[in-house]
Amino acid sequence: MKIAIYGSRRQQPYIELIEQFLTAMTAAGHKAVMHAKLFNHLQTLLPPQALQCVCRVVESTRFEADFAISLGGDGSFLRTAAWVADKQIPIIGVNTGHLGFLASLSVEDLPSLPALMVDESNFDIEARSLLQIDCPGLRGWPYALNEATITKSESCSIISIQAAINGVDLADYRADGLIIATPTGSTAYNLSVGGPIVEPTAPVWILSPIAAHSLSMRPLVVGDSSLLQFRCAGRGDTYRLTLDGRTTTLSIDTPVTMRRAPFEVRLVRMRSHNFAQTLRTKLQWG
16 A cells, blocks of 8 residues: 655654654555655654655655545645645545644544554545636636635725626625635634534535625525636735635736536545534534
8 A cells, every 4th residue: 555645844742653653554564655845854853764664755746645644734634635636545634733624533543544544444535525716827726625715905904806606696795805615614714704614525615704894795605516706896906815825916807716626635534533523522512
């Protein structure tokens, strides 16, 4: 089995667990490809023999693997999804942060992962939809697993976002911005502005205004087969488009179109975990 490994470069507190994991990988005969930044970081923390199962160091997306492992929080998981791109490699999120909905496994589970991965009775694979964003001048990976956000420039007090759905005018959002969230991202930025929590495999998008200047502007749930179109207006010359934390500044007259991506992110969920349990634990509903 070949495992792709991506992670943040803040692994010192968990270095013993990571060494145990890599040692178990080697003992089981597994191989690994690892993102170069993480590999270079671990080289400074681990003895050389601990990394012997890493057969090559990968910067680009030109690799194959049976599973990908994300070490970090939900932000690391989002970057792992972009790293594996459209390869449909199932991703296991190992949480070394504080609040994780995507990275649901505890870092203490890391040494046992090589044994867990070979038995399919231990886990399910969930397909998570992504937004595909089409926009002149957009840089980088044009997809979002959590959300796309349109926000005002720093010099403006307000932005007007004219939204259309399937070619029909929907609303003129006068606000600090607008979040277009996936079901996966419903518990992220969308939740913080009062948007609804959505079961992560539901076939919908969520539109949630940020500090709307009218009480009639409420969060809206639409089907994910919808084509969403946006045009901005305001006193400033620019606005900001952010995809899962990656921000591009665009001219105020630049249109944006969003639709469902032609591929999905495959998330590995251990059968000992489920969405209801995660909500009870993370949001302290119990």
